[in-house]
Amino acid sequence: MLLWHTLATYFRRKYGVRVQKIPLDAGATCPNRDGTLSARGCIFCNDSGSGSGMGLRGLDLRAQWDAWYTKYTTTDSDRLFMAYLQSFSNTYGPASRLARLLEQVAALPGCRGIAVGTRPDCLDGEKLALLAGCGLDEIWLELGLQTCRDDTLRRINRGHTARQAEDAVRAALDAGLLVCGHLMAGLPGEDENDFLDGVDWAVSLGMQGLKLHNVYVPQGTELARQWRAGGYRPLARD
Template structure:
C-alpha cells in the first residue's frame, strides 16, 4: 500500500499508462564550475553534474534517446516516454542555446514531455517565457528540412508540442548559511523568485531539497520543507545526502568533518516530513540514486528498494501518510494506490 503521492501514480491517472523519464545529457555547464561563480562546484556534486556525462563525450540527444527507447521497449512496449534534461544546469548560457535545446527535445520521436533540471540563478524572464511556451512548438517542413516556430501554421505543419513540461529546481535548503557552506552560489531569495516567476507562467515546478546537509539537523530540514511548501510548487524531490567520490564533501567525510545520516535516521526524517506535505504535491523522489561506482558513503544509499521498503513499513506501523498533518487527516487517499 502506497503512503505517498508518487510520480508514477500521477502519470497513470493523467495518461492512463506508465510514463518513463529518460535522462539526457545536453552538454550543459554550470556557473559554479566554469568560473562565473566558482570552479569548485557544490560540495556534493560529482564530476558529471549528477548526470551521465554523455553529452560532454559527444553523444547527441537523439542517440541517447534512441538507446534508452530500445532498452525500455524490449520489456514494455506500451509505456510512454518523456525527456529529463538532468546533467548540470540546462538553462545556463544564452537564450538561443535554450531555445535550440527545447526545439531538439520537442522533435524527439515519441517524446511526451520534458523535465528541465537547473539552478534558480540560471533563469531570467526570457528563459522562463521560453520554457512556458515549449509545449507549443510546431515543426514545419520546408525544402526537405525541419524548421521550428511557435504557434505557427505553415505548409505541412505538424504539431510537435510537449504535453508535459516540468521545471526541476535545486533549492536544497532555505538556510543561507547552509547554502554558503556547500558553496551553492545563490541564496534562498533567489530560489523563491525562480519558483514564483515560473509558477506565474503556468510552469509545473518540482523543487529539490536535500536532507542531511553539513551543519543541518532534522529541525533545519523540516524548516526548509515548510518554506518550500509555502511556495507554488507542484512537485518535490527529497534527496538524502550521500558522499560521492572525488568531491569536496568526500574530503570533509574522510577528514571526519561530515557524518551522513544513518538509514534509520533518514526513514524517521521522511516519516516526519511526508505527513506535512499536502496530498496534491507530487513526490517525484524520496531517495537519492547514486550513479554506479561513485558512492563513498553511506553504503545504504545504494539500497534503494530496501530503504523504500523500510519507509513503507515505518509509515504503516505509525499510521502515517502524505498529507495526514496537512489536507487529508482522516485517511490515506485511496488513489495513492496499493
C-alpha cells in the first residue's frame, strides 16, 4: 500500500486539477538574523532567506502574485493557485503583523490556499489560531525542522532544539493545520544514517507532509566559507 505520494498527486486527487504554489516574499526577517538569537543566521541561509528575493526589489505581495500568476496562466490556465510565504520566518514578530499578512493573502485574486514557511520557535497559540482561521481552503505550515540532532542544530547555528521542533509540530496539528516538515540531507557532520534517522523521527511526529532538501552552498554564506576552506564536503551525486 502506498503510504506517501507527491504533493502534486495529493492536490489532483483533492481538487481534480493541478494546484500551483506561488512563492511570495513578505518582507519577513528571522530571530536568528536580527540579533534576537544571533546576527549570523543559519550557516546555509543567504540574503534572500531561501526565497525569491522579490520583496527586496520593492515588489509588494500583489505585484509578486500578479507576476507569477500571469506567467503560469499564459502557459496553462487549467490550474488553481495558492500562496507560499517562503522567504525567512513568516510568523516571526507580533501576531498583529501575521493577521495583516493573512488578510492581504486572502484578498489575492484566485488564491485558494496558503503555505507559510517559518521556524519552530516562531509560533504560539495566538498565531496558530490566526492561521487556522484565515478562511482559505488549504492551509499548510511549512516548518523548518532540518535535523533531529541537537549537535547538528548547534553546528549550523540554527538556534532551536529538536524538542522545540516536536512541540511546534504537535501544537500546529492540534490547531488543525496541515504541517509539512522540512529536512536537509548532507548537513555538516551528518552521514546517511543520521539523515535516515531524521526521516524516521519526522514521520513519527504525524505530519501530513515531508519535504526533503539536499544542502545547497549559496554564495555569501558561512557554509560557502567553510566549503572554500575545505571544511565542508557536499553529498556526492550517488
